Amino acid sequence: MKLKLACADFSFPLLSHDRVLDLIAMLDIRGVDLGLFEGRSHLWPSKVFRNITRSAAEISRKLSDRGLHLTDVFLQPAADFSALAVNHPNPARRRKSRDLFLMTLEFTARCGGKHVSTLPGVHSPGEVKADSLKRCSDELAWRLERAREHKIIFSVEAHIGSIVPSPQEVTRLVAMTPGLTLTLDYCHFTRMGVPDARIEPLVRHASHFHARGSCRNRLQASLKHNTIDYARVLRTMKATGYRGYVGVEYVWIDWEHCNEVDNLSETILLRDFLRSVKL
Numbered sequence: 001m002k003l004k005l006a007c008a009d010f011s012f013p014l015l016s017h018d019r020v021l022d023l024i025a026m027l028d029i030r031g032v033d034l035g036l037f038e039g040r041s042h043l044w045p046s047k048v049f050r051n052i053t054r055s056a057a058e059i060s061r062k063l064s065d066r067g068l069h070l071t072d073v074f075l076q077p078a079a080d081f082s083a084l085a086v087n088h089p090n091p092a093r094r095r096k097s098r099d100l101f102l103m104t105l106e107f108t109a110r111c112g113g114k115h116v117s118t119l120p121g122v123h124s125p126g127e128v129k130a131d132s133l134k135r136c137s138d139e140l141a142w143r144l145e146r147a148r149e150h151k152i153i154f155s156v157e158a159h160i161g162s163i164v165p166s167p168q169e170v171t172r173l174v175a176m177t178p179g180l181t182l183t184l185d186y187c188h189f190t191r192m193g194v195p196d197a198r199i200e201p202l203v204r205h206a207s208h209f210h211a212r213g214s215c216r217n218r219l220q221a222s223l224k225h226n227t228i229d230y231a232r233v234l235r236t237m238k239a240t241g242y243r244g245y246v247g248v249e250y251v252w253i254d255w256e257h258c259n260e261v262d263n264l265s266e267t268i269l270l271r272d273f274l275r276s277v278k279l
Helices: 018-026 045-065 090-108 129-149 167-176 196-205 230-240 261-278
Strands: 005-008 033-038 067-075 115-118 154-157 182-184 206-213 213-215 218-221 246-248
Touching: 005 067, 005 261, 018 045, 018 067, 033 045, 045 067, 067 090, 067 213, 090 115, 090 129, 115 206, 115 261, 129 154, 129 167, 167 196, 182 196, 196 206, 196 230, 206 230, 246 261
Parallel strands: 005 033, 005 246, 033 067, 067 115, 115 154, 154 182, 182 206, 206 246
Antiparallel strands: 213 218
16 A cells, blocks of 8 residues: 555644645645635635635645645535534525535535545434434435535544444444445544544545544644554555545644644654554
C-alpha cells in the first residue's frame, strides 16, 4: 500500500484560507480535505453555493496553483449535529438537508473531487431509536444513489453524539445500507475508552480516514499522549486493501478540548510518524 496523505483545511482556522492552502503545500502534503461547515469553517455552504460554478472554479484554481488536489469534501450543513441531520423527523428539514447535499455533489464534481463525507445523523429525543436509525439508513441510501450518479464515493463519519456512537452500531448501520462507506476516525471511539482491536474491523468499510492523536477522555491529544497504534492501523489498511487517503485532521475548536494542542507541530509530528511506518 502506498501511503497517500491529506490535510484538513479546517485544521488552521486562524489563518485565511489562502494561507492555509499555502501551509499545507509547505508541509509537503498534496491532498486537501475541504470542510463545508456552516458558520464555523473557511467555506460555508450558504456562501459557496450562491454560485457553485464560480466557487468551484476558484477553489480548483487555488489548489492547482499550489500543486494540491482535492481528496474529500466534508459537508456539515448546520452549526450543530441535529438541526439539519440527515434523519431529522421533520420532512422540511430533511428536504433542506437533501438539497444541500445535492449542491455539495455538484460543487465536488466541478472541482474534480471524487469523495464526499457527511455526518450519519442523530437519535431524535422522544423517538424510538430503531425508527431514527431506519430513517437514517433510508436517507443515506438516497445519498449513495445521487453520489453514484456523479461517480463520487460517499461516506459518513461516526462521531461522538451521532446515532452510531460505538463500533457495533456503526457496523449495523453499514449492514443496513449496502454500499455505504466510512470516513473512519478512531478518535471518537478512543475518547470513550474503546480499544483499537474493537475499532479495527471498521477499516474494511472505510473509503477515507482521519488521523490525529487521541486517548481516553481526550478526543484530540498530542502524539506524546496518543494511544492509537497508527502503525497497526496502516498495516491493517494494507491487509484489507484500503485505497483511500489518510487525512491528518487536527481541529481547533472550543469543543471536547480540541483547542489545547499545537495543531501545526502535531500535524508535522504525525505526518513524519506515518511516513516512517514500514509497510
